[in-house]
Amino acid sequence: MLDKxxxxxxxPMRFKAGGTVKQFSKPCIKCGNVLQASQMQxxxxxxxxxxxxxxxALCPKCSTRFGVxxxxxxxxxxxxxxxxxxxxxWYLRLLPLQPxxxxxSVSDTLSGGRPTEPAPQPIIAAPPPAVDYPRAxxxxxxxxxxxxxxxxxxxxxxxxxxxxxxxxxxxxGEYLLDSCLxxxxx
Numbered sequence: 606m607l608d609k610x611x612x613x614x615x616x617p618m619r620f621k622a623g624g625t626v627k628q629f630s631k632p633c634i635k636c637g638n639v640l641q642a643s644q645m646q647x648x649x650x651x652x653x654x655x656x657x658x659x660x661x662a663l664c665p666k667c668s669t670r671f672g673v674x675x676x677x678x679x680x681x682x683x684x685x686x687x688x689x690x691x692x693x694x695w696y697l698r699l700l701p702l703q704p705x706x707x708x709x710s711v712s713d714t715l716s717g718g719r720p721t722e723p724a725p726q727p728i729i730a731a732p733p734p735a736v737d738y739p740r741a742x743x744x745x746x747x748x749x750x751x752x753x754x755x756x757x758x759x760x761x762x763x764x765x766x767x768x769x770x771x772x773x774x775x776x777x778g779e780y781l782l783d784s785c786l787x788x789x790x791x
Contacts (some may be wrong), residue, residue: 609694612642612660615649620679623771626656633664634671640664645673647690650697654679659686659694738764738782748785757788764788 617627629642640662647660656677663670672690675683686693738759744752745766756763757780764780767789775781780788 609646609648609661609698612645612647612649612658616642618649618651618656620651620656621654622679622768624679624681626677626681629658631662631673633662633667633669635669636664636667638664638666647673647694648697650700652700657686657693657697659690659697661690661694736780738780738788740782751783753786754782757782759788762790764790 612629616629617625619625629645630639631645632639644665645660645662647658649656649658651657658673658675658677660673661670662673674686674688674690674693676686677683688696738757740754740758741756741763743755745755746753748769753766753769756765758764759780765788767779767787769785770781770787771785773781773784775787778790782788
């Protein structure tokens, strides 16, 4: 089970689609003072393409303690979770770590629990060789001055454009074109 840590230990956190949440704040439920992630203890997890957060906040102005339980989607919309924060946090801490997810409890240091080095990354096999798939003649727009074909042809099937991946990572069932364009069957 993961330990509770200051929320800022988990940030920034990147969505699978590439967006990043760099900071988190919440107003105090009593006085309205805005609390930053460093003033909240709990856990943050990446579940599918959502960031789940459960924490206990302590307002330095009025000393009020309150729970924070929410989910942030990949468009950075924050939605409240109906479970109490302590119960949601317990659930999140019980979930197994996903590949690439940072475990803040492993990298504690004397400097306030902040990680000094990144968590070990999973060993990834060498990427498959680049394939130049046949491209559609129609484009959806441009990225870095090059057209984005609306689809590619793989094994005689048209595979539509899905997204841009700045890091070039893609999952099973997805196809990479020009080291950043991801195509996926729907």
